[in-house]
Amino acid sequence: MNTQLDLATVLLLHKSSFLVGAFCFLYARWQSPRDEGLGILASGFFFLALASTLAGYGEQKLLPAYLWTLSSFTLGIGGYALFWIGVRRLSAGRRRKTDWLALSIPIAGAAIGLATHFHVVNYIRASVFNATAFVFLAASALAVISGRSREPLPVRALFAAAMAVGANLCLAVVIGLVKPGIIPITTTYAFFLSIICHFAIALFALVLVKERAEAELRCSADTDALTGACNRRWFLAQLPRSNWHGDCLVVMDLDFFKRINDRHGHQAGDQALIAFVDLIRKNLRKGDCFARLGGEEFGLYLPQTSEAQALAIAERLRRAVEELVVISNDQCIALSVSMGLAFAGGDEGTWEDLFNSADAALYEAKRSGRNRVTSFSSAAASGSKPMERSLSRTG
Template sequence: MKRMHLDLATILTLHPLSLLVGAMCFLYVRFRSRRSRGLGKMAAAFLVLGMGSLLAATGAQGVVDYETWTFWSFLSGPASYALFWVGLINLTEERPAGRAWFVLVLPLGLTVWARISGFYLHNAERASVFLAVMGSFALASAWLVVRDRPGEFLQTRWGLGGALVCKAVIAFTTLAAIAYPGRLPVSPPTTFLVLILCQFAIAMFVLILVQERAERRLIALTETDSLTGIRNRHWMMDRLPRQAPKGSAYVIIDIDHFKQVNDRHGHLAGDLVLTSVAQAMGRLLGPDAILARMGGEEFGLFLPGAGKDEAQQIAEELRRSIGSQLILHEGTAIPVTMSAGVAVAPVAMSIAQLVARADEALYAAKRGGRDRVVLARFEAAAADDVTASGDAGPVTKPA
């Protein structure tokens, strides 16, 4: 059976084409997704590197004079890698590059050094510097990619980081082969072929990352209440278990006399009250709380494994925090209080039963004068009894 022979001329032709395809993919997604920063810079980086690779291929065939193609093909490497790094910061962190633009000092410095020393005229020295820059930027880019932004966990980051690490391994392996000739079985055709695959992988994972982020945002929009910024009923119902384990608590929170706020101060004031209350609860409970706006002025809170004491304490802290808020609308202070019904599962039970008991406790809080927390009681002899806390102090346990 014949062994496949990798023709260097063919590989050198495919390399700039792979970069051109990657640049076109970046530009396509850039114009379709206006929010994805950095793709334009990454496309420019691929084009610059592709032009340098094409120049080197034509120069090696004698089409371009030696000094011209060696200088410009060398310079295309540091310039493109620095530009790619800046674009990657824009893309992964979704912010302006800021001081990262100073990385362009590196290609400028290498340009001056190349002109003064003329090292680019020597194949081994030119290739060594080129590969060292490529490997360093690839590793730095991989580190940048795998660092998740707070609250953003994109699985594609690991694939993109892996492709960049592979590119760094190629660079440093080839650099070692140049430093120690004959010790490593590295051939130019194989090196360029693997590099082409890495370029395709990088472009592919960048596109998948943009798509995955867009899908995550779309899902977040369907699960987030557009007014208050906290989660909505749909998200809450998806997170609630069918069976509430023993000790799990469900709290229904309702803003007292909310209709009067709308009638007296207008719906904009009502929106301000809803937003202020929701944000206050979110700050007190933290990002991991299963809290959602269930509709109107009602909020739901699920506390898995909290138990009676902790559930009561949390509900009471929320009541005090909301009652102490100063909400101003057009210079007018709007007093806000809340009522809450708390149900804690004494045994494993359906979530529907637990929510129903919390709802009964909420109505008891309203009948008791509002601005209070009511704890539902679960007893075999009196399954429908509830007990209320005083409206000024902590919740009192049922006798």
């Protein structure tokens, strides 16, 4: 297949792949101005396209060797440095001023070239260029894949793989130049494969931006804007559709919350809600689900937790809230919470039945003086009647 590849055509396509990628990055930057790195990625690909153009003119003897060799080498290394900076910012979603130190590498390369004229020797220039490109591409792939723990987007693996393949192609070129015959791949064929990598990198960068936007929309739809807690919609979606016997549901309601709003103002009430949410979230076990159901009411789902364990957990949370003091306008606001607990013992037909049981327990806790945890079994024993309520209620 190598003999069927025309070098001039491949170089033209190679340059074109950088230009197409640059315009894709610019379009994505226009559509998603908050995504860091897209403009820098476009600049990097433009630099690489210009370097490829100068190299093509040089190979056709249209430019003097001393001019195109050093300029294409410097622009190409600079392009890969910008590419790495852009990928780092796109992956992390934030700026790092120290990333710009990567541009010292092409500057140093240009200075060494002016001093030693190594760039006029084709295999040395090509070896150094591709070795540097390998380092930047491999580092870019590592930056993308290392961000999966913070932002587990599916496309990250494909994005990193495309850059890893490009890095290995650069490494193959270096090995082929230093030790000819070891790797059965020509420079022309390596350029051809790298064209595919460039298109793949541009494609997966666009998909990453799209997946990130969709994830942000899902997060916004599932998050309470005031407290940052998950909302009712998310909470109901987390409840299992089957095999939920042996789980516990706790419904919480802040005591005398209207009095806090009336006495201290709604801003103080908001601060109290935020402080309450932060406290509860810090004291949850892994696997527990907590959400704001509406107003000052919250839900806590405890999977595979006995009634005794759930009572102990709820009591610990109640005491923590009782000790919490919120400072607003130099005034101390004391909080307390009432909790109703229902255990899924197997008689409940639906989650609505369990919610009604937890509501009945909460009603009994309120009726008995507030600032306490009451289970449905004890509330039923005392003869308390459940309140009318359905899962569609939002207050």
